[in-house]
Amino acid sequence: MSITLPPAGGPPVTLGLPEEEIHGVSLWRGAFRRVRRNPSAIAGAIIVAVFVLVAVFAPLLTPYAPGSAEWSGQVTPTSVPGPSADHWLGLDRFGSDMWTQMVYGARQSLVYGVVSTAIGLIVGATLGLVAGGFGAVGGRFGQSVDTFIMRCVDVMLSIPSLLLAVSIAAVLGQNAYSVMIAIGAAQVPIFARLLRGSMLSQGRSDYVLAAGALGLRKKRIVVSHVVPNSVGPTIVQATLNLATAIIEVAALSYLGLGASDPAIAEWGRMLVAAQDRFDVAPRLAILPGVAIAITALGFTLFGEALREALDPRTRR
Amino acid sequence: MLRFVLRRLVQLVPVLVGLSLLLFIWVRALPGDPARALLGEKATPEGLARVTEAYGFDEPVLQQYVTYVTALLHGDFGNSIQTGQPVTESFLEKFPATIELGCAALLLAVVVGVPLGYLAARHQGRPLDTLVVSGSLLGVVTPVFFLAILLKLVFADTLHWLPTALRQDPRIDATHITNFYVLDGILTQEWDAAWDAIVHLVLPAVALATIPLAIIVRITRASVAEVMNEDYVRTAEAKGLASSTISRRHVLRNALLPVVTTIGLQAGLLFAGAVLTETVFAFNGIGQYLFEAIGRRDYPVLQGFILFIAIVYSLINLVVDVSYGVIDPRVRAG
Numbered sequence: 001m002s003i004t005l006p007p008a009g010g011p012p013v014t015l016g017l018p019e020e021e022i023h024g025v026s027l028w029r030g031a032f033r034r035v036r037r038n039p040s041a042i043a044g045a046i047i048v049a050v051f052v053l054v055a056v057f058a059p060l061l062t063p064y065a066p067g068s069a070e071w072s073g074q075v076t077p078t079s080v081p082g083p084s085a086d087h088w089l090g091l092d093r094f095g096s097d098m099w100t101q102m103v104y105g106a107r108q109s110l111v112y113g114v115v116s117t118a119i120g121l122i123v124g125a126t127l128g129l130v131a132g133g134f135g136a137v138g139g140r141f142g143q144s145v146d147t148f149i150m151r152c153v154d155v156m157l158s159i160p161s162l163l164l165a166v167s168i169a170a171v172l173g174q175n176a177y178s179v180m181i182a183i184g185a186a187q188v189p190i191f192a193r194l195l196r197g198s199m200l201s202q203g204r205s206d207y208v209l210a211a212g213a214l215g216l217r218k219k220r221i222v223v224s225h226v227v228p229n230s231v232g233p234t235i236v237q238a239t240l241n242l243a244t245a246i247i248e249v250a251a252l253s254y255l256g257l258g259a260s261d262p263a264i265a266e267w268g269r270m271l272v273a274a275q276d277r278f279d280v281a282p283r284l285a286i287l288p289g290v291a292i293a294i295t296a297l298g299f300t301l302f303g304e305a306l307r308e309a310l311d312p313r314t315r316r
Numbered sequence: 317m318l319r320f321v322l323r324r325l326v327q328l329v330p331v332l333v334g335l336s337l338l339l340f341i342w343v344r345a346l347p348g349d350p351a352r353a354l355l356g357e358k359a360t361p362e363g364l365a366r367v368t369e370a371y372g373f374d375e376p377v378l379q380q381y382v383t384y385v386t387a388l389l390h391g392d393f394g395n396s397i398q399t400g401q402p403v404t405e406s407f408l409e410k411f412p413a414t415i416e417l418g419c420a421a422l423l424l425a426v427v428v429g430v431p432l433g434y435l436a437a438r439h440q441g442r443p444l445d446t447l448v449v450s451g452s453l454l455g456v457v458t459p460v461f462f463l464a465i466l467l468k469l470v471f472a473d474t475l476h477w478l479p480t481a482l483r484q485d486p487r488i489d490a491t492h493i494t495n496f497y498v499l500d501g502i503l504t505q506e507w508d509a510a511w512d513a514i515v516h517l518v519l520p521a522v523a524l525a526t527i528p529l530a531i532i533v534r535i536t537r538a539s540v541a542e543v544m545n546e547d548y549v550r551t552a553e554a555k556g557l558a559s560s561t562i563s564r565r566h567v568l569r570n571a572l573l574p575v576v577t578t579i580g581l582q583a584g585l586l587f588a589g590a591v592l593t594e595t596v597f598a599f600n601g602i603g604q605y606l607f608e609a610i611g612r613r614d615y616p617v618l619q620g621f622i623l624f625i626a627i628v629y630s631l632i633n634l635v636v637d638v639s640y641g642v643i644d645p646r647v648r649a650g
Contacts, residue, residue, distance in 0.1 A: 155334035158626045158633075162588035163606075167622050170610055171345050247459045251592060254461050256611055271462060278469040285469070289462035296457035 027232070031309035041305030047298025054103055055110035064097045066104035067263040071095040080281040092270065092284055093277050094262070102287060104265040109295065112180055113245040119184025121238055124191025127153070131192065132199025133222060150196065153189045161186040165248055169257040176259045183248050187241050194237055198230040232310040239303030243296040250292050267292050320641050324634055335626050339619050340384055393620035398612055403620035406605065411624075412495035413483060413601030416513075417594070418586045420521035425528040426579060433536025433575075434568070440541060448533060455530030460589045464523035464596040471519060479516050481598035488512055520597045524589045528582040535578045539571040546570075573643060580636025584629050 035041045054061065064070075072095025074081050082090040089098035127149055135146030156164065165182040172178030202208055203226070211221045252258050253268030267288035274284035368374055375383070387393075393403040436448040472480040483497050484490060490509035492500050498517070501510025543549065544567060552562045587603075594603030602621060609617040 151330050151334060154331050155338060158331055158335060158630045159622060160584040160588040160625065160629060162591070163622055163625060166591075166606075166610065167342060167618060170613065170615075170618060171342060243457065247457070250459055251461060254592065255595070255607060271465065275465055275469075278465075279474065282469070285462075285465060289459065289466070292462065293454070293458045296459075297453065300453065300457055 027310065031232075031306065034309040035305050038305045038309070040301045041309075044298045044301025044303075044305060047294060048302055051106060051295050051298060052110060055107040058103045058107045061103050062097065062100040064100040065263075066100050066265040067094075067096055067261075068100075069095040069262070071097075078280060080277060080284065082281070082283070089287065090281070090283065093273055093281070096265075098284070098287065101265040101270060102267075102291060105267040105270060105288060105291070106295075108264060108266045109246050109249060109292075112176070112183070112249040113242050115180045116183035116245045116249075117187060117238055117242045119181065120187025120241065121191050121234070123184070124188040125195045125234065127188065128192040128195025128197075129199060129227070132196035132203075135196065136200055136203030137218065146196070149192070153192045156185075156189045161244075162248060162251060165252060166255060166257065169252055174257060174260050176264070179249060179252055179258055182252070182257075183245050186248070187245070190237065190241065191234070194233060195230055198233060199226060202226045202229060233307075236303050236307040236310065239299055239306060243299035243303065246296050246299070247292060250288075321638055324637050328630055328634060331630060332627065335623060336385055336388060337381075339623050340381055343615055343619055388623075393623065394616035396609075396617045397614045398609075398617075403617055406617070407602060407621060407624050409495065410600060410602045410605050413497075413599060414587075414590050414594070414603055416496055416498060417517065417520055417524060417590060417599060417601060418583070420517045421524035421586060421589075422528060422579065422582060424521055424525040425532050425582070428525075429529045429532035430536050430572075430575065433533040434540050434571075436533070436537045437540035437544065445537075448537070452530040452533040455526045455533075458526065460523060460527060461592040461596055463526055464520070464593050467519050467523050468596055478519050483513060483516050483600055484509065485512050485516075516599075520593050520599050523596070524586060524593045527585055527589060528579075531582065531585075532575065532578060536571065536575050539574050540567060543567050543571040573640070576643065577636055577640050580632060580639070583632040587625050587629065 035045075071081075071087075071091055075091060075093055075095050080091055080093055081087065084090065087097050087099065089102065092098050092101055131146045131149035131153075134142040136142075159167070165186045168182035168185050169178045172181060199222075208221055208225065211225060212218075249258070249266070250268030250271065253266050254272055256272075258266055258269060270288040271285055274281075274288070278285055373380070391404050393407070395402050396406065399406075432448055436445045439445050468480060471478050479485070488509050490497070490501065490506055490512075491504045493503060494500055497513035498510055501507065501513055549562060549566055552566050557565075590601060590603035591606050592603070593599070594601045595607045598604065602625070606618070606621050608614075609621070
């Protein structure tokens with residue numbers, strides 16, 4: 001379809017331009033195209049996709065159960081059986097199949113990462129939207145709500161995030177939920193700040209003023225205009241935070257705060273167990289460590305590429 | 317200028333109050349009776365009674381908070397459940413170790429990171445730049461403790477080039493005045509002790525430095541690249557100034573602003589990283605002590621140490637804020 005100018009005493013003139021040059025490209029479609037062309041973004045996306053697929057289809061990828069320690073008889077203090085036909089990555093020091101451990105470990109990391117980031121996102125975004133909403137509206141009450149919420153966020157930010165997660169996990173006990181809540185809580189301040197900043201800066205922007213001038217009610221402006229514009233940066237932040245969450249889950253396990261059930265495979269715990277057999281079987285430490293790093297890398301690459309793609313300054 | 321500093325200090329107060337409140341609630345959030353939760357397995361009727369009296373658990377909550385804050389202001393952060401040692405004392409005893417490690421790591425990160433970032437920006441798009449960017453990305457995503465374990469296992473346990481653990485060889489009879497081992501060695505002119513302390517710092521500092529290094533490289537690179545596109549640099553080039561003069565007088569000075577702020581903010585990462593790194597290397601600082609306290613659920617120590625760390629971190633941020641105001645006059649006004 002091309003543009004048609006109104007006839008002024010002649011046949012309609014079409015400029016013959018493609019649709020998008022005339023109507024513009026939506027933010028997301030444009031971003032998607034730019035991400036597609038970016039090699040590091042593609043690499044990141046592939047890593048993320050592989051990770052998610054492995055995590056989701058774990059039971060299909062291995063016939064064994066995690067943490068079974070079935071072959072512990074084959075493990076001696078000086079040797080841990082390496083890769084073989086039955087055990088693609090060999091055994092670990094407790095006698096479980098290493099490939100199974102790695103695959104189910106991916107599943108653990110995905111679950112932990114997604115749930116904790118979701119907790120951080122939901123709680124943090126709500127706080128940020130409320131603070132920003134009240135702050136943008138103004139007035140003494142609005143300002144004080146904003147300031148109060150932000151001071152609470154500052155308090156949480158005054159403790160380095162890993163230590164915050166550690167203290168929460170130490171209180172809540174040694175199970176999966178405490179890990180997810182702890183890491184989620186550590187991410188709340190980041191999202192809160194992000195959303196509040198977004199609300200405040202958009203409150204001053206022209207289109208909000210225009211919408212107000214047109215007579216739209218404040219609630220309508222916020223819901224239909226401001227919030228959708230905040231979605232982009234939030235998704236970018238969530239992706240980057242997911243990378244951090246995966247590392248922090250492993251760190252908490254290393255410090256002895258993760259779930260202690262041996263049937264749950266987790267990369268961080270595998271690293272702890274692998275330390276004293278390093279001279280005998282270095283792969284026991286290298287595999288989970290590299291897995292953590294590559295997964296976090298994937299999410300980071302993708303998140304950064306997404307941020308660049310959504311940045312209005314670099315769009316045409 | 318003074319007003320700026322005072323304003324920042326005043327803003328710090330509600331944060332510290334909030335922190336004390338948070339940590340106050342934190343101990344009482346433990347499942348069950350706080351006294352029993354504190355003592356854990358070591359709970360005896362006398363012990364319970366003693367803890368209840370000492371912490372005032374049978375008093376009304378508001379009264380407890382007042383007692384708690386009063387104690388804090390007197391420097392009394394409670395005592396370790398395990399050893400009975402006052403938390404403040406053990407913190408001050410072990411803090412110098414972590415400061416030494418943190419400073420060594422930060423020094424490494426800055427000395428290596430800033431030039432690397434600068435070079436990457438100058439040679440943008442070329443192989444060096446790509447290498448530096450990829451390397452820094454890897455540095456950010458590799459977990460600190462994984463790197464620490466690898467370094468230790470390769471360089472210490474296998475190659476024996478560097479020591480495996482601890483801050484100093486126990487066989488060296490070193491005098492310790494300040495608990496900063498390197499400084500102590502220099503002050504007492506026991507050069508072998510000082511050198512030994514430095515050697516023990518190498519691996520942990522390298523492991524700890526990785527993330528700050530990566531971040532500093534990226535920020536420096538981005539900042540230098542941005543400044544190099546500024547008009548005043550183009551003017552300087554048009555004036556015919558030598559490349560090195562332009563770099564020194566115009567580019568670096570302005571590019572280093574965000575870098576300086578970042579350096580200050582790394583303190584938080586360094587604390588968190590220190591807990592993990594010190595654990596791997598049995599480096600006797602607050603990180604390792606915190607790890608042990610976590611293991612035995614020594615809540616007074618956990619609570620006190622986290623409060624201390626948060627206070628130190630807030631003060632460091634304050635200093636960074638103020639220094640930013642010193643360097644950039646525009647910040648002072650706003």
